[in-house]
Amino acid sequence: MTGARRTGRAAWPAVPATAADRVWIDRALRLARNAARAGEVPIGAVVVRAGQVLGSGRNRTIAARDPTAHAEIVALRRAGRAAANHRIGGATLYVTLEPCLMCLGAMVHARIDRLVYGAPDPKVRAVRRLRRAGRAGLNHRFAVTAGVRQAECARLLQEFFRGRRPARPAAVSPAGSGRSAPGW
16 A cells, blocks of 8 residues: 555555456457457457446447547447446446556546456556556546456457467478478
8 A cells, every 4th residue: 555655545456356247247258259250359348337337348440440449448438428427436347358558548537436357468567557657646546356257358369369360381491401490
């Protein structure tokens, strides 16, 4: 809680997963599969408040020709319309992949209470970055639960990208030595 003492605000609490979290992540996974069928990166998101869906979405960046049409942004926009407010306090956002910095920023502005995600994004690690930035004075924080249905969420992304990448050619040995050349 060092950050809380320095800024005078509560820290970013980590919250364990519940049975309801698994149900909502399952719904986000269905949306992610729909995104994959549409040729979009398979990420799905659901915004829930008091057990009711306020908004849901899947990645639509290609179809919408909109670089901001991430699943989380689509779900937050729909939730804001349903709530008739750009602030959706009391809501939890469920998403299959750890959100990017843009989506996390939108969650801060929407004032959600909690983020629950499936697979981590080990390259970007945006949640960790946001937590660090929060110590510098962000005006809102939310609880985070990570790793709900992690293996299933990660597998969906891996299978999608495996199917989109061209097959690598077999390694060719130099001058017929019979051994594979490293890095070839």
